[in-house]
Amino acid sequence: MKNDEKSITNQDINRLLRRGVAEIIVEEEMIELLRSGKKLRLKEGFDPSFSDIHLGHMVSLRKLRQFQELGHQVVLIVADWTAQIGDPSGVSVTRPMLSVEQVMANAETYMQQFFKVVDKDKTEVRWQSEWFDKFTLTEVIQLTSKFTVAQLLARDDFSARYNDGRPIALTEFLYPLLQAYDSVAIEADVEFGGTDQKFNLLLGREYQNMMGQRPQQCFMTPLLVGTDGSQKMSKSLGNYIGVAEPPNEIYGKVMSIPDSLILQYFELVTDVPDEELGEFKQGLKDESINPMILKKHLAREIVSPLYSQKEATEAEENFTKVFQKREVPEEIEEYHLSFSEFAPDLTQPVNIDISRLLVKIGLAKSRSEANRFIAQAGTTIAGETVTSHLAEVQSGSIIKVGKRRFAKVINTDK
């Protein structure tokens, strides 16, 4: 099978199944499937109660892409039904039901970002409502009768809550069941997910088996730690780096991860070869590489594929300029306003109420906050630190709050 197009090399298998993978159930079966030359149906679900993809999701999306490059088919499931239940891993059980419009809008945004990484031509998009809208109570009962409470409590997340006396909504039990049904509905060969999805993935496997299908492989990717350096990346924790964010933001956020996360990020969300990673590891260990330099490299590697090489370089230049040299960025938002509006009295020279101005141009949320910035010497106008509440401002001056918020004000008077 040397020159057979369908053949897969050991190198491919290694790349596919080793790096950026937490666990595969069952690995031998997975390898067998890959070797069989069959075009595999790869299931990936997404909950449309959110719409933004972050780097944490990238770990498995990048895997999907790699599989696609070998000719396999991705089936993206828009989980419009389970979204109404809410993923049980969260603390809050009750989630507001999303309107159809909201779901549609989220799905659209999501897919836009999804296809930045995953090949659209090799992706089939399916909605849960295709099959669940037609569900009758009979079918719900049939589905639920296949599983026991003990089985569901086996999920550590459920059992932990149960043992702590914390609530578990009945609908939450339904969540994994519906997800399992999806696998049957689309005849998945492999389902992807983070390690926190293990239970759900396994249940799909089990249900398929009951329904006479070949049980899917469960392909679990590690959970990426967020910018806080301790918890998994998630939007609700606010420690995420969104793929739709502007290059400067992504670059900057990558620079804000703790140094200890550098290697993990390289491994999970870049294509930098393993050998190089080994060198980095050694370099960090014997301190021959400055972590900051390495992190800049990482930031470039992350921004480039999402945007372009050029934009990555620009983001880097911006970072160097603004944060390392403490200079003013290239592009600053301009605000045209009447200065006299902010002057308590119009004697010359005109002194402007700075806190009022900061609120007006959005650099501060409230006047109290603006006053704090001033008191903490965190405000600069044309390079001069603001020390009192009233200060002279020239038209065209650049106002800076903190390290990274800038605005240019233009006087529209006269």
Add this chain to the structure above:
RNA sequence: GGAGGGGUGCCGGAGUGGUUAAUCGGAGCAGACUGUAAAUCUGCCGCCCUAAGGGCUACGCAGGUUCGAAUCCUGCCCCCUCCA
């Protein structure tokens, strides 16, 4: 049906009549330091007016007691656990 527990600021979680805008932790923000928006240290961290100083709103909701309530009383709403 019965018994019990609970609803506090972005989150977690103290506080049971006064000096409590409310301990503490996390998050966030500012400053210092730094070749990083790393780490570390210091400070800030409801809103409004202000030069200082002051005012207003806030501890599920609505009333009440009191000079004074997140804290006591009454009613209501909501959440959780256990027994059946």
